[in-house]
Amino acid sequence: INLSLVIFIILSIILILFAIYPLFKEIKINSEDLISKKQSLTFLEGKIENLKRYQTIWRQIEPNLEKIDKLFIDPEVPVEFISFLEATARDCDLSVEIFPAPASKITEDPWPSLFFQISSTASFSKFLKFLEKLEASPYLIKIQNLNTRRLTEKDLELKLFKELSPGDTKNTLLIKVYTQ
Numbered sequence: 001i002n003l004s005l006v007i008f009i010i011l012s013i014i015l016i017l018f019a020i021y022p023l024f025k026e027i028k029i030n031s032e033d034l035i036s037k038k039q040s041l042t043f044l045e046g047k048i049e050n051l052k053r054y055q056t057i058w059r060q061i062e063p064n065l066e067k068i069d070k071l072f073i074d075p076e077v078p079v080e081f082i083s084f085l086e087a088t089a090r091d092c093d094l095s096v097e098i099f100p101a102p103a104s105k106i107t108e109d110p111w112p113s114l115f116f117q118i119s120s121t122a123s124f125s126k127f128l129k130f131l132e133k134l135e136a137s138p139y140l141i142k143i144q145n146l147n148t149r150r151l152t153e154k155d156l157e158l159k160l161f162k163e164l165s166p167g168d169t170k171n172t173l174l175i176k177v178y179t180q
Helices: 002-070 079-093 123-137 152-156
Strands: 096-101 113-122 140-151 168-176
Touching: 079 096, 079 113, 079 123, 079 140, 123 140, 123 168
Parallel strands: none
Antiparallel strands: 096 113, 113 168, 140 168
16 A cells, blocks of 8 residues: 555656646746737737827828928929919019029028029019919918119110009019928
8 A cells, every 4th residue: 555655646746747737837838928919919909099090180181281292392393383473473464584592591491492583673563463472372482582663764764664654663572482
C-alpha cells in the first residue's frame, strides 16, 4: 500500500509538472494574447469611428475648401488673373495697362503674393467702378497704393490725352494678390 501510494504521488507530481502546468501556462499566454488583441481591436474600432467622422466633416467642408482655393491665383501662371483684370476694365469702359511690380520689402508677409501695377487715364467714376469690381472680385486682393491726379489743361494738349476731357484723372494702382 505504501509503495502504491508513493507511486501515485510521484505520478501525480509528474502529471502536474508535465501536463497540467504547461496547460495552465498556455492558457495564461493565450489569455494575455486575447486581452492584447481585444485592446488592439478597440483601438482600431476607435480609429475607424474617427475616420468615419472625418469623412462626414470632409464632405461638409469640401465645397468651401474649393471656394477658398479659388481665392488664390497661380503664381507661376497668373494669366487667368490678368485676363480677369482686363475683362473687368472692359466692363467698366476703362483702358488699363497692367505690369508686374516688385514685391515690397517694407514688411514681411507670411503669405505668398504677387504685386501688379495698374495704370489708367479716364473719368474718375469709371475708375471708381473698376475699384469696386476689384473689391468684389473672387480673388484675395489688397490695395497697397493708389495715386490719382486730375489731368491739367497742359496734359490734355498732349497727343496721348487728346480723347480725354477736363476732369478726367490719371490713376495708378498697386495691388497685392495672394497666391497658392
